Amino acid sequence: MPDWLRLVSQRLSELALDSAEKEEVHAELAAHLEETCESFRREGLSERAAVHRTLSQVDNWHDLQRSISIAKKTEDPMKNRMRQLWIPGFLTLILSTIFLMTLQGFQPRTVSWSSPGTVFLYVPWLMSLPLFGALGAYFSCRAGGSRRTVLLASVFPVLALTAAFLSMFPIGSVIERIIGRKNGFGIVATTILRDGVGWLLVPGAALLAGGLLVHILFSRTSSSPDTAIS
């Protein structure tokens, strides 16, 4: 019987791993080959035939070495998060903001909800959001993002806006105390409801629609996991 550990160590000497890990892989694979060979012997094969059949488990040791080195490489979770969430998310936020600012550039004056020009600003922006949501989701999908990450990347502008929206309350109450003016509950409640629906809920739904569409398309077209059985 060959010295399986020596054989594996020689053939996989160039594994791109640290020495302890390399030794572990050698020992594990050698044990596998040893058991395989013993099983062939129990089936009645001569030693020579058993060794030959055992070695036929690996067509190309160089390929195996490369596959193991790649498989053992640890991916940095921070890097993944950056590629799957933060970059697509900020891209969606920046593009949707630039588009809104461009639309505002065409407005003669500052637009408020009550002004008739709002519809010309709001509706085109709203209609563009599924596209931006889809774009964020697309980049997240391509980076291998999970469903949750993909959808978060697509609604990222609304998440940022929600954070800004929520931070307005404590800031607003401080300002009210400083200037000594207090707004009535009715005014505050109406503002929260109107802006919450108009700038958070509806845009969020539009972004999510684009993100969901891309996610569904990606899950349908994505190929099976990169695995193979010989």
Added chain:
Amino acid sequence: MIGPGIKRGTAELAILSVLEDGPLHGYEMARRIERQTKGTLRFTLAALYPMLYRMEQRGWIRGNWETAGNGRRRRCYRLTRAGKKELSPLRREWAELFRALHQLTKVAHA
């Protein structure tokens, strides 16, 4: 006999499924898959280990060295919580695929 193209992608499901019953080392895992599928799925060493290491990196399985009754040291793999979580959607996806293929072939023969 199913060709290698069709077999592609079933490997992870096969490994997770056999590990669901308990920890196994690589050789035993390959034997069990072969036995349970009556030889349809057969893992060689070259196919099995890169996949096991990849799945370990993803946190689906965890390998530990253990000493068997005969004194031999083997690296045994067990399913992690993340692996268990991964198993049900994988099963569902493959079941959907097989159902779809079944429907397709029925239509083709109609």
